[in-house]
Structure formats: C-alpha cells, structure tokens
Amino acid sequence: MKKPTRDLRGFTLIEVVVATTLLFMVTGAVFYFYSNLMDRQGKIKRKYIVLRLAREFMDGFVFNHQQLPRYAPGGKSEREGFRLEWNTAPAEQAREVLYSSGLPPMAQLHRVNCRIINLESGNQVMELNFLVNIIFKPGVHK
Secondary structure (H helix, E strand, O other): OOOOOOOOOOOOHHHHHHHHHHHHHHHHHHHHHHHHHHHHHHHHHHHHHHHHHHHHHHHHHHHHOOOOOOOOOEEEEEEOOEEEEEEEEEOHHHHHHHHHOOOOOOEEEEEEEEEEEEOOOOOEEEEEEEEEEEEOOOOOOO
C-alpha cells in the first residue's frame, strides 16, 4: 500500500487565525478613520452654518435694515439648530466720529451685540459685536 501524499495541503489553524486577526484589524482601522471623517464633516458643517447665520444677521442690519435697532432693541430667533439673541443700543461714545464723518444728522450709529447658541448643547458658539450706521429718512420710520 502506498502512503497518502501531502501535496494537497490546506490551511493550518494558526494561518486561519492570523488571517482573520489581520482582516479584523484592517476593517477596524477603516471604520475608525471613516467615523472620524464623518465627525469632522459634521463639525465643519456646523461651523459653516454658524458663519452663514452670522453673515446673514449682519447683512440684515447693514444692507436690508430688516431689524432697525431704533425700533427693535433686541430679539431672539431660532434657525437650523441655533438660537440668535441680539440687542442694540445707540453708540453714544461714537457720536463725535459719526458727525465728523460728514453723515447727515438723521444718521444714528448703533452698537449691535449678537450671541449664537447651539440649541442641542446650550453652548454659545459665537458672539458678534459691531457698529451699524442707520440713516433714518424723515417720515419713513415712525
């Protein structure tokens, strides 16, 4: 009788364990980097939203006069998971600068303070402080 030849060998148990361990390690690393990428993407998206809200808020005062500080001294607004809280007051210390700049006497310089708060965490994520020059046309804003 002939002895069986060992030419057709399979994998040993140790080879299977090593291959499986390597497979799990590579898969775990891929998922770890992917989840970090998704977290970073979410943080960048939230920062973008905050900056866009801040820009829209300032543009509303500067260009559109949507909230005239003289008639809306403060307020709150909630948009896209954030709350904007603002208040305005005449900038009395800046009157000399205002009148020396050649603006008409109906111009009023106001200091605007706006806080942007994350509704989910309750943390303040940004604070805006700026001066806005509102020119009131006689008879238009009563």
